[in-house]
Amino acid sequence: MRQLPIAPRSSxxxxxxxxxxxxxxQGSQGVTAAPAPSHDAGAGTAADAQLGEGPRxxxxxxxxxxxxxxxxxxxxxxxxxxGWACDENYWHAQLDALKARYTVVTLNLAGHGASGANRTxxxxxxxAQDVAAVASQLPxxxxxxxxxxMGAAVALAATPLxxxxxxxxxxxxxxxxxxxxxxxxxxxxxxxxxxxxxxxGATRNLVSSSxxxxxxxxxxxxxxxxSMSLRPAAVAVPTLRSxxxxxxxxxxxxxxxxxxxxxxxxxxxxxGRIRRSLPDFHLDVLDHTGHFLMLEDPARFNAVLLxxxxxISERAAH
Numbered sequence: 001m002r003q004l005p006i007a008p009r010s011s012x013x014x015x016x017x018x019x020x021x022x023x024x025x026q027g028s029q030g031v032t033a034a035p036a037p038s039h040d041a042g043a044g045t046a047a048d049a050q051l052g053e054g055p056r057x058x059x060x061x062x063x064x065x066x067x068x069x070x071x072x073x074x075x076x077x078x079x080x081x082x083g084w085a086c087d088e089n090y091w092h093a094q095l096d097a098l099k100a101r102y103t104v105v106t107l108n109l110a111g112h113g114a115s116g117a118n119r120t121x122x123x124x125x126x127x128a129q130d131v132a133a134v135a136s137q138l139p140x141x142x143x144x145x146x147x148x149x150m151g152a153a154v155a156l157a158a159t160p161l162x163x164x165x166x167x168x169x170x171x172x173x174x175x176x177x178x179x180x181x182x183x184x185x186x187x188x189x190x191x192x193x194x195x196x197x198x199x200x201g202a203t204r205n206l207v208s209s210s211x212x213x214x215x216x217x218x219x220x221x222x223x224x225x226x227s228m229s230l231r232p233a234a235v236a237v238p239t240l241r242s243x244x245x246x247x248x249x250x251x252x253x254x255x256x257x258x259x260x261x262x263x264x265x266x267x268x269x270x271x272g273r274i275r276r277s278l279p280d281f282h283l284d285v286l287d288h289t290g291h292f293l294m295l296e297d298p299a300r301f302n303a304v305l306l307x308x309x310x311x312i313s314e315r316a317a318h
Contacts, residue, residue: 053069053070053071054069055067055068055069055114056068056069056070056137058133058134058136058137059133060110060126060129060130060133061129061133062119062121062126062129063118064110064115064116064117064118064119064130065115065116066107066108066109066110066115066116066130066133066134067088067107067108067113067114067115068088068105068106068107068108068134068137069088069105069106069107070103070104070105070138071095071098071099071103071104071105071106072098072099072100072101072102072103072104073103074101074102074103075102075103075140075141075142076102076103076140076141076142076143076144076167076309076312076313076316077102077103077104077105077138077140077142077143077144078098078102078103078104078105078143078144078146078309079105079107079131079134079135079143079144079145079146079155080094080104080105080106080107080146080148080151081107081109081131081145081146081147081148081151081152081154081155081158082106082107082108082109082112082148082151083147083148083149083150083151083152083173084149084150084228084236084239084240084243085112085203085228085229085231085236085239086112086148086149086151086227086228087108087112087113088106088107088108088113089113090148090292090294090295091106091148091294093294093295093298093301093302094294094298094301094302094305097298097302097305097306098302098305098306098309101306101309102309103138103140105134105138107130107131107134109127109130109131109151109154110122110126110127110130111232111235111239112231112235115130117232117234117235122235122238122239122242123242124150124153124154124157124242124243124246125157127154127157127239128154128157128158128161129158129161130154131145131154131155131158131161131162132158132161132162135158135162135165140165141165142165142166142167142313142316143162143165143166143167144166144167144168144169144170144309144312144313145158145159145162145166145168145169145170146169146170146171146172146305147169147170147171147172147174148172148173148174148294149172149173149174149291150239150243151172152169152171152172152173152174152175153174153243153246155169155171156169156171156251156252156255156259157251159254159255159257160251160254160255166257167257167312167313167315167316168257168258168259168260168308168309168312168315168316169255169257169258169259169260170259170260170261170262170305170308170309170312171259171260171261171262172261172262172263172293172294173262173263173264173291173292173293174261174263175259175261175263175269175274175278175281176263176267176268176269176270177248178248178252178273178274178277178278179270179273179274179276179277182245182246182247183244183245187244188241188244188245191240191244192237192240192241192244195233195236195237195240196233196237199229199233199236199237200229200230201229203225203228203229203231203236204225204226204228204229207221207224207225207228207229208221208222208225211224211266211290211291211292212290212291212292212296213264213266213288213289213290216290216296217296220292220295220296224292224295248277249277252277252278255278257280258280258281258282258311258312258315259278259280259281259282260281260282260283260284260308260311260312261274261281261282261283261284262284262285262286262293262301262304262305262308263283263284263285263286263293264285264286264287264289264290264291264293265285265286265287265288265289266289266290266291269283269285271283282308282311284304284307284308286300286301286304289301
């Protein structure tokens with residue numbers, strides 16, 4: 001198997017922070033909580049049953065249509081939020097394992113997949129509103145938000161919007177920067193510049209050189225690099241700038257639910273430092289995986305995710 005080049009540690013850290021820094025607070029001005037659904041917990045309507053697993057549409061507060069799909073049944077509902085320049089298909093290897101026990105919801109954030117792109121402010125706060133809009137359409141009493149990379153930041157930002165229905169958050173390949181100083185404006189622009197100049201080339205280089213471990217499946221690496229590089233730069237570049245500009249310190253005090261993290265060993269995760277900001281933090285590390293561990297080793301990843309979901313559900317029941 002072809003071995004992939006690995007960037008120097010300093011370069012790798014900077015590149016991974018682009019996708020996995022998981023900051024969150026863009027300010028709450030103009031943000032309103034999603035209305036609670038009127039359905040009974042766990043009970044779908046006849047219209048829900050007719051829709052099956054086909055695509056559904058809701059509107060974010062800024063009138064962008066958000067596409068989502070619902071699988072399985074049961075409470076809590078598990079909302080899967082994809083990362084930067086990705087889409088709902090990055091969760092395909094989790095669907096069968098999850099829908100056997102839970103209601104599972106995948107969505108495409110604005111500007112991704114089949115969701116609308118008629119937005120000018122690509123902030124994490126607006127992406128969080130996308131998730132809250134989908135949550136408002138679900139009949140389930142309890143929700144768990146699962147976010148990969150940037151999706152973890154979005155899930156955390158959406159948690160206060162949705163309110164008490166959220167009983168826990170699972171972050172995937174995220175939170176490593178909690179407690180570290182924010183990037184300066186110069187640092188942010190330096191990291192964004194290659195993507196602004198050549199989005200396709202910079203994205204493919206990022207994926208192939210830094211987001212997988214040495215010896216990773218070359219076909220998977222190529223597939224991810226190709227897929228991410230074809231996202232619209234007009235969405236991805238300002239989104240990247242917004243992600244890098246986030247400040248976790250403003251949001252984390254509003255997170256009053258347990259946060260479980262599933263990270264790779266591509267970079268170390270300082271759980272002790274994170275717990276100073278998130279006391280109810282729990283970490284699992286999957287060795288010999290990279291940034292897309294849910295695709296690289298779905299069997300191990302799904303087992304850990306199911307364990308975390310079970311723990312969150314049990315805690316909510318007591």
